[in-house]
Amino acid sequence: MKIYVDTDSCICSGACVLEAPELFDQDDDGLVKLLQPEPPAQLYDAARRALSACPAAVIQIVED
Numbered sequence: 001m002k003i004y005v006d007t008d009s010c011i012c013s014g015a016c017v018l019e020a021p022e023l024f025d026q027d028d029d030g031l032v033k034l035l036q037p038e039p040p041a042q043l044y045d046a047a048r049r050a051l052s053a054c055p056a057a058v059i060q061i062v063e064d
């Protein structure tokens, strides 16, 4: 799995961090920071939850 985020379109909701704090953080302005672009398998479900929760649809996941 690979995760991509379009930071320019992030609206700083923080939903991704709530769903997957191991994978996402926010900078001082609230913009998403992707912590693990290639997460371990045990975090795949969390990554998918974050994708579903993002209100701006700026998270993309490419499954292997």
Ligand code: SF4
Residues within 6 Å of the ligand: 005, 009, 010, 011, 012, 013, 014, 015, 016, 017, 024, 026, 030, 031, 032, 053, 054, 055, 056, 057, 058, 059
């Ligand atoms: S859930 Fe989406 S819009 Fe909200 S901080 Fe994360 S990437 Fe940005």
